[in-house]
Structures are given as structure tokens and as C-alpha cells.
Amino acid sequence: MGRKLDPLRKAPRGPGRKARKQPGAENELSKILSDDSESKRLSSHSRKRAAKRRHIEEQKAKPSRPEAKQNGNAQAAQKGKKKLSGFSDDNAEWLQPVKKARKDEEDDEEMEEDASDQVEESGDEKEIGNLEEDGEESEDDEPTGGLELSDSDDLRDDYGASSEDDDDGGDDDLLPIEKAAEKQKKKSKGKKGAEDEADIQLNVDVDEHFTLPTADELENQSSAPLDLTTVQERIKDIVGVLQDFVKRGGQHSRQEYLTVLRRDLATYYSYGDYMIKMLSDLFPVSELVDFLESCEVQRPVTIRTNTLKTRRRDLAQALINRGVNLDPLGKWSKTGLVIYDSSVPVGATPEYLAGHYMLQGASSLLPVIALAPQENERVLDMCCAPGGKTSYMAQLMKNTGVVVANDMNAERLHSVVGNLHRLGVSNCIICNYDGRQMPKVFEGFDRVLLDAPCSGTGIISKDPAVKTNKDLQDIQRCSHIQKELILSAIDCLDAQSTSGGFLVYCTCSITVEENECVVDYALKKRNVKLVPTGLDFGKEGFVRFQERRFHQSLRLTRRFYPHTHNMDGFFIAKFRKFSNSIPTNKEVTEETGDHPTKQNDAEKKEAGQKEVSPKPAAQGQKKGQKTLPTKPGQKTPLTKPGQKTTPTKAGQKTPPTKAGQKTPPTKAGRKTPPTKPGQSTPKTKEQKSLKHKKKQKMLQKKQKLLIKKKKEKKKNK
């Protein structure tokens, strides 16, 4: 042991036994080294030195091989350039086209079979023309010079490395084989340089050379075993082409590219044809790929603190002690936490069982924040299972007032009962009606949340089955149910409520049929208008989509996507009901424009009470984090069994539900007695309703008059 530490016996320095190089390594090494020096930016001194050296070389070269330059003019041009060639910022640009031209030439050599590259051919023609015609315009025809000097590389080389070559080369005393080798070396070097250049130019060249496979090729490929890497390559290429379509090269139409792209995406991400079509209608191409990519990744697990039982800080501390790695969700939520990883199952810790938190997706906090239920209000959650949003509502109301939680699936209500009791919510009535029957049972709510059953196209990462098992009919079926539900939800609302009269409609789907169409339908069918959701992030809803045109106020709705906000795909719209009467078709057009001024004060209140801090969120969520599998009890979007629906076409209008039609214009008589303190006295309400009646009568009279007039005109004609 001691011997080994002898200070006199030093380990020999230098390359050891194992550092022996393989034969032939020198060639490789020199290449690499020279490349290095090429890429290195020279200092000003070395630049000067290099310039001097080159000058000397040039003078040497002149007598030695005058036959190299047959064209005297070109030579002169070259001279002119050399004078310039101090490699300063002024002439830095002219290096580039030379290299490019060089590359073009090489490409031509290599890819002559590529006949369709007309651009390059024409480029070559130009060059030839240049060679022949204009010699003395030294500055403009750099490509010619560069091209002509394909042997000696002088112009575009770096000054250190190649000059050495030339120094000891002399060229004449080399064997032909050596010459060839040298040539090749230079060529490869030039190629590398060109490649770097191409990288800098954002792969423009690559895109130029991409050609669309023909139908036959595609068929061949489909019969052959699937090769995902080629498909992926092609997706990338096509996306590149589509982004800069003018430079595509070739005369394929955009549609051809898109069909191939769709097909590739469908195979690569294993989607059904309909879904891909629907998604590609919804997103621009680059975003589409992002979306599909992010649907493959699970969203981060998020939990919501139950402020009825604990505080977020205490909960975070308790969980950290159990070995959970977490962070606050974002600035917009005071109760949310993101969980990165955990040594214990997050859905079964003693804190979870004691009801200190609820496992809940970030996106499902948003509708409740938008709804912003107040204390002592009467609130309805129409489709409540599994109870995450319901408990959040109760939490915001601090267990006061009443929350009616309804779901039509009795089995899913078990989880609602469990969750609400676990979280200590005691102001809830849980019932099991069909949402469409609700107005018969309850009405006069201050706020209603409708988290409608949907196709689940926003939560593909949770339920990949959606990729293939949804088609147009499913979407339309969902859309139909949603339209029925939204009308009955509006009928449950009380427009005269002093603090409320709000409906939040949300789905975990991103299709237009299930969102904008439904909202637009509700705007037409009932006396409601859209109000800002109170969420500062999210994309605006569509005002027009393909052939559809929606009401302008649909800008106020919000869409959330997995690739932009790192939460599930979601849609949120917030309505305010301004009249309890149900409009007939003619009134609709008149009333949607101008609204009574009654609701203004309540809205102002609303704006003041925003729980949301006015800063963009989703920045708190980090990308690429590890995610745990989501717990049961999160949403599974399925159309509920047992709902009798007939599939209808998207555009078709369903008549308002019977329940809605039966209700008289004012509901004062039918209402259950209001129990809220501080509500307006019934007298004023009656007065209001009387006023409203009068208004309506007036309107009807006017319309009758108009119709009469029209008839008379017709008769006259």
C-alpha cells in the first residue's frame, strides 16, 4: 500500500498504452481539427496574417498554373475580390452565396435524378450565362468565381487550414490518386460548411427538396409493414412545407399535402379519420401537431385544498412531510397545488381521507371560479358527478346557502356522496333527476353550473379511446343533449336574483358543435346574454367557424387547450339571464341586441368579487414534469346510458323543452318562498314583472301591426 504512494515514482505523462490510435485515425483527426479551426473565429492578428499568407500564395500560384484560369476576365474579377477579401463585416455576406452556390453544384452532382428541381437548373443556367457574358462586374457575380474555382477552393476557404494544404501541396508533384483524395477531402469539407450554413438558414433547403409521395408509393407503404420513423419524418416535412407553401417546389396543391398529412397523423398517433378531420379543421397545421403530441402526455396531477378543513400552507407542509413533491398551481388559484411526484399514493393519504384536499384537474377549477358563487346563495350543479366542482362551490360559499347537486346516473352519485361527506360539505342536496326535468322540480336559482356530458375530445390523454370511437353521430348526439340541458339550466335560473342570475356552461370537449353551437343556440332561444368569464387566460371562442357564423359576443367565451395551457381541453361560457320570459322566435332578434339595464349593478358586483388575480396563468405549470396516473373519481366523459335521444343534424333546431314552454312569463307565483336575508322585497319584484308584462304586450301589438301592414302591401301589389 505504502509503495504505491511513493512520491518518486510518478506516473508517466503523455499518451498511455490505451491512448494508441487506430490506423487511419490521423485522416479523420485532421479533418476534425481543420473543421474546428474553420468554425473558430480568427482574431484580428491572425486574420491579417492569413491575408498576407494568402497574398503570397496567390503570387506563387500565378506563374505556376496560369492554365487553371482560362477566362482572363474571370481572373481579373477574382483579383478584385481578393483585394476585398480581408474578412471584415462589410464583405461577410459575400461568403454566403458562394457557399450556397457551391452546395447547389454538389447537389446537382448528387441528385441529378431529381429532375423536378427546376429552380436549381435555372440557377445553373444563370451562372453559365454569367461566366460567358459579364466578366468585369466583379462584385455581382460572386457565384461564378466560386464555381469556377472548384479545385482550389481559395475563395471560400478558411485561411488557416487550406493554405497549409496548398503550401506543402504544390499539386504538380502529387500522384493522381492523391490528388483525387485531396479533392474529395475538400469537397467533404465544403459540404460540411454548407450544412452548417443550411442549419443557420432554418432548413430552408431541406424543405425545398421534400417531394410529396405519389399515391402508388403510399399504397405500397400501406401494404408494407408500418415504419413509424418515416411517417414521422414525412409529417415534419409536410408541416415545414405547409408553413411556407410558396417555396414548396413542385406543383402539388395544398389539399394534396393535407390529405397525406392527415393520413400520416392518423397512423402515427392512431386516430380515427373523423377525429383527425375534425381536429385539423380546428387547428392550423403546426398547432395540430402540438395538440396531438400533448394529448399523448398525461397532464400533471393537481389537487385542490379544502379550505373548509385546512389551509393550503398547512396541507402543503403535511404532504411534503409524507414525501410528496409539490408546488402551487398558479397565480389564478389560491387553493390549487401541482404534484410532481410522490412516494405515497396521493389518493389515499390520511390527509386525503380526512378530507383536506380533493384530486381535481386544473381545468375543472376554472368553471367554478367563473361561476363565483357567493355566500347564502342558492346554486345548482346539474351534472355533478364525481362532485369535485360541487364541493368547490360549497367551499367558496363557506358551507352556507344551498347547493343542489344533480346527476342522472345513480351509480356515479355514490362517489358524489362520498366526496361531499369526506370534504365536510353540509349544505348539499343530492338528487338523481334527468337534467332536462330539473325546471319542474326546482327553479329560482341564483347560479347554475352546467358541466354538460360531452364527447370528451379535450381529455384524450385521460381516455385515449376517444381517438377512434367517436364519429359525427356521437358529437351530434352530445350536442343535442347539451342543447336540451342548457335550456333547462336557463329555466332553472332566476333573472330577478339580486346577486346572481348566472349560468356557466362548460364541457371538456373542444368541438365547435358541442360548444359554440350550443351557446349560440341558447342565445337564440332564451333571454340570456354572454358576460366575461372572469378568467384572464384562455383563447377566445370562435365567432365564425367554416360555414357557421355565431353571435359576436361569443368572443367572451373561453377555450383551453392542452398544448397551450397544459390543462385538459375545456370550454367555458358564462351567461346572465336578464328576463324570465321565454321569447318567441320573432322577439329574439330584437332583444338580443339591447338589454335591460337592470343587471348592471349585479355585474359590477361580480367584477369586484373576482377571485382571480388578473395575471396570465399556466406559467406555474411546468412542462415535462413527471405525472402520476390520474385517480378514479376524475371525469370520464361518456354519454350517459339510458338517455333517450334521437340523433339530429347539427344545424337542426330542437324545440324548447315542454317544461320551459309551460312556465308563465313571470314565476313569482310558483317560486318556493325565498329564504335569503337581504333580498329585495316581493313588492318590487311584482312591480318589475308587471312592467315586463306591459313591455311584452306592447311589443306584441307592434308586431301585429307590422304584420298587418305587410299583408296590406302584398294585397296592394
Added chain:
Amino acid sequence: MRPLTDEETKTMFEKLSKYIGENIKLLVDRPDGTYCFRLHNDRVYYVSEKILKLATNVTRDKLVSLGTCFGKFTKTQKFRLHVTALDYLAPYAKYKVWVKPGAEQSFLYGNHVLKSGLGRITENTAQYQGVIVYSMADVPLGFGVAAKSTQECRKLDPMQIVVFHQADVGEYIRHEETLI
């Protein structure tokens, strides 16, 4: 849904008094409004009058739950407390037992509390007294019945049972379907 009969009220209150003693009064006379017990599907719900009024709209077969469920009457007309009542029992509890962090998990899986897992116990707990079980961080975990008095607990050997298990919050996961 109907109010409890006298007999039902008596059996239920007897059961409750085992855990919270005379604090039952606080459950009935609350400053923030009248609360009452209602029977629905053999379950007893503790609910505010205000919510009750609204719930009368709902037909019997469609009503799943309202307010807080305290427990159920068995076919033999005995009353069985559910873990859902824990929120109201814990604040008024007279006798408490704290379990050590290591024994928490075992209790939450439905096992009795052993002497080895016993962290703390209220002084002069009698034998067969209803007790609320807490974790050492004062989080209520469930309730049970003291198997031994406090005095006897001192000289037990570690593997003997201190508290018989009756209900624990683990049932929210284990018995979610049968909770109500």
C-alpha cells in the same frame, strides 16, 4: 323523508351520547339556525331547516342525500353510526385517543388500535367508553370503543387491543358504494 319517532330519537341520542355526552344539546340548539334530524331510506340526516325546506321539492325516490348523514337504523331498529358523522362528533368529543404515525395506516385499514400504536389517551376513560381516534397531528381518523380503561392501559403488553374499531375515514374509499 320524515322526522324521527320518539323511540328512534331515543336510540340515536343514546348512541350519540356515548361519544359526545351532553354536548348533544349543542347539535340541536345551534346559533346559526335550526337544525334537525330526518329519516330517509333508514338513514338519519342532520340538516338545516332551510335546506330541508328546499329538499321537500324532491320526490322520495330521487333524493339521494341531504345535509350530513349520521348513520342508519338496522333492521332490528338499532342505530349504527357512520363515519360521515365524524365531522360533528370530533369537535364535541369527550374522550379521545391519539395513535402513533406508524399505527395510523393500520387503523385506516379497519384494524383495532393496539397498545403499541397508542400515542395518548384521555385521562379516566372508562372501559367500553366511546372514543374518537385522532392522529398525532390532531386529524380525526375515526371512532371506536375503549377496550380497557386508562388505568389498565398503562400495564398492558404491546400486542393487546386498546380501542375496538368501529368506523374510520378509510371507509370513504373501501365502502364508497355502501356509505349511503
